[in-house]
Amino acid sequence: xxxxxxxxxxxxxxxxxxxxxxxxxxxxxxxxxxxxxxxxxxxxxxxxxxxxxxxxxxxxxxxxxxxxxxxxxxxxxxxxxxxxxxxxxx
Amino acid sequence: xxxxxxxxxxxxxxxxxxxxxxxxxxxxxxxxxxxxxxxxxxxxxxxxxxxxxxxxxxxxxxxxxxxxxxxxxxxxxxxxxxxxxxxxxxxxxxxxxxxxxxxxxxxxxxxxxxxxxxxxxxxxxxxxxxxxxxxxxxxxxxxxxxxxxxxxxxxxxxxxxxxxxxxxxxxxxxxxxxxxxxxxxxxxxxxxxxxxxxxxxxxxxxxxxxxxxxxxxxxxxxxxxxxxxxxxxxxxxxxxxxxxxxxxxxxxxxxxxxxxxx
Ligand SMILES: Cc1ncc(C[n+]2csc(CCOP(=O)(O)OP(=O)(O)O)c2C)c(N)n1
Ligand code: SF4
Ligand code: SF4
Ligand code: SF4
Ligand SMILES: [Mg+2]
Numbered sequence: 001x002x003x004x005x006x007x008x009x010x011x012x013x014x015x016x017x018x019x020x021x022x023x024x025x026x027x028x029x030x031x032x033x034x035x036x037x038x039x040x041x042x043x044x045x046x047x048x049x050x051x052x053x054x055x056x057x058x059x060x061x062x063x064x065x066x067x068x069x070x071x072x073x074x075x076x077x078x079x080x081x082x083x084x085x086x087x088x089x090x
Numbered sequence: 091x092x093x094x095x096x097x098x099x100x101x102x103x104x105x106x107x108x109x110x111x112x113x114x115x116x117x118x119x120x121x122x123x124x125x126x127x128x129x130x131x132x133x134x135x136x137x138x139x140x141x142x143x144x145x146x147x148x149x150x151x152x153x154x155x156x157x158x159x160x161x162x163x164x165x166x167x168x169x170x171x172x173x174x175x176x177x178x179x180x181x182x183x184x185x186x187x188x189x190x191x192x193x194x195x196x197x198x199x200x201x202x203x204x205x206x207x208x209x210x211x212x213x214x215x216x217x218x219x220x221x222x223x224x225x226x227x228x229x230x231x232x233x234x235x236x237x238x239x240x241x242x243x244x245x246x247x248x249x250x251x252x253x254x255x256x257x258x259x260x261x262x263x264x265x266x267x268x269x270x271x272x273x274x275x276x277x278x279x280x281x282x283x284x285x286x287x288x289x290x291x292x293x294x295x296x297x298x299x300x301x302x303x304x305x306x307x308x309x310x311x312x313x314x315x316x317x318x319x320x321x322x323x324x325x326x327x328x329x330x331x332x333x334x335x336x337x338x339x340x341x342x343x344x345x346x347x348x349x350x351x352x
Contacts, residue, residue: 009102013109013291013303066121066265069113070103071091 001053001075003044009072012036016064016073022046025064049075093120096130098150106141109303111262111288115209116145118265118286119178122272126176133176136165138190141216141290142182142209159190162197165204169349176276177204183224184214187243191223198252201280201347207272208245208283211290219293226333230297246285250341255280257340261287263311264337271339280347287314287335 003024005016016025017039024047025039032038044050048061053075059065065073091097097120106112123133133151137143139158146153156164165179186194186208197206213231214220221231221238224245228237246259256278258271268286275282289295289306300306315331317338323330 011103011108015109015114015303015307018304018307063265065092066117066269067114067262068117069106069110071097071113071117074091 001050002078003041003047003050004074004076005038005041006072006074007032007034007036007038009070010036010038010068011070011072012038013069014039015067015069019063019067020047021061021063022048092117093124096120096123096150098148101148104148105144107290107292109289109291109306110141110215111211111286111290111307112142112145112209114262114265115142115180115207115268115286115288116148118269119145119180119207119272120149121269122276123178125269125273126276128176132174133178134165134168135178135180136161136168137180138182138185139216140182140185140214142180142211142288143185145180145209159185159188160193161185162190162193162202162206165206166197166200166202166349169202169204173203173349173351178276179204179206181206181208182215183208183210183212183245184220184222187223187245187248195248195252198249198254198281198283201253201255201345203280203347203349203351205272205275205282206284208285209288210245210285211288211294212242213290213294215290215293219290219297229294231294232297244335246283246336246340249281249283249285253281253345254283254341255345255347256282256342257284259285259287259335259337259340261310261314261337262289263307264314267337274339274342278342279350280345 026042028037028040130151135146135153137146138161161179212224220233223243225238249257256275260268291303295306314337315334317336
């Protein structure tokens with residue numbers, strides 16, 4: 001699962017920054033097109049729910065999702081990672 | 091997103107200010123409703139007037155957005171006419187304890203079967219920050235520019251004294267506990283009152299040296315004390331700080347209730 005912030009809803013209150021035990025949300029610095037500074041995600045793959053929701057079949061932790069007053073945080077399905085060859089041209 | 095089946099997504103983002111605690115309390119209430127497995131067409135949300143009272147407008151069920159202070163009177167009417175409905179009331183401290191104070195104590199006394207969630211932000215948020223009956227002593231509001239000089243109501247204790255079957259208090263920081271308390275209130279037949287202390291950064295925080303949303307939430311969190319801890323301090327004869335408020339379940343009992351589904 002992949003953690004996403006819906007920027008059309010987020011109002012930049014930074015409550016998610018306060019509550020995440022992994023410090024995945026960081027205060028943002030740049031205004032988006034709505035004039036709001038949304039938090040940025042720091043290695044969101046560390047989130048308990050990203051890693052284990054599929055295994056347990058239910059929401060894990062989810063504190064950011066509950067406290068976000070603007071219903072802006074959610075998880076989306078992600079295709080499994082497929083290893084692929086990377087060619088570097090010189 | 092919490093409870094997508096219950097939220098009117100087309101109405102989002104809602105009108106609440108950045109970091110307003112009301113949005114969090116809506117999340118917790120809808121998570122509790124999902125936990126209960128209620129049907130949408132058997133659930134009614136009722137509210138009065140205020141920022142908090144706008145909550146039913148974002149929920150996909152039939153609802154009554156009534157006059158200031160009268161949510162409980164309308165909700166009692168709904169419950170008497172249709173006892174099979176699940177009735178949930180959203181209200182604010184001004185709506186419930188000031189203009190609606192009488193409805194509050196009598197709905198508790200009658201023990202009408204409904205769940206009341208009060209978003210207590212200690213202020214009249216919607217009308218620009220006037221003091222309410224829960225504004226703490228010393229707090230600055232537009233009607234108390236030198237600091238509130240009157241004592242405040244303890245809404246949860248008031249509900250216990252007036253006879254409600256279930257009473258709990260949490261905050262918009264304690265999201266899991268708040269959700270559990272609302273669920274327990276919904277399960278208890280009779281009047282369930284859940285007070286959620288919330289932040290109003292715009293009209294309370296700005297006037298009381300709590301300029302950012304995290305500062306406001308931190309203030310609420312650090313002044314909340316579990317009832318068990320307060321009782322332990324009292325038992326041990328140790329001092330209880332004066333500026334704290336208690337959180338937890340105050341009462342769960344089985345007084346005769348009105349309007350319980352047959
Ligand atoms: C009969 C009547 N009196 C006064 C008002 C003005 N009024 C609107 S909202 C409000 C206070 C709401 O305070 P609260 O219930 O705490 O809600 P909040 O906005 O803080 O969530 C008042 C006094 C009104 N709408 N109707
Ligand atoms: S809690 Fe929600 S609204 Fe607030 S900054 Fe985080 S994503 Fe945005
Ligand atoms: S679910 Fe928990 S761990 Fe994952 S981002 Fe939210 S707060 Fe952090
Ligand atoms: S005025 Fe206060 S209670 Fe009303 S929406 Fe703004 S922050 Fe919330
Ligand atoms: Mg209020």
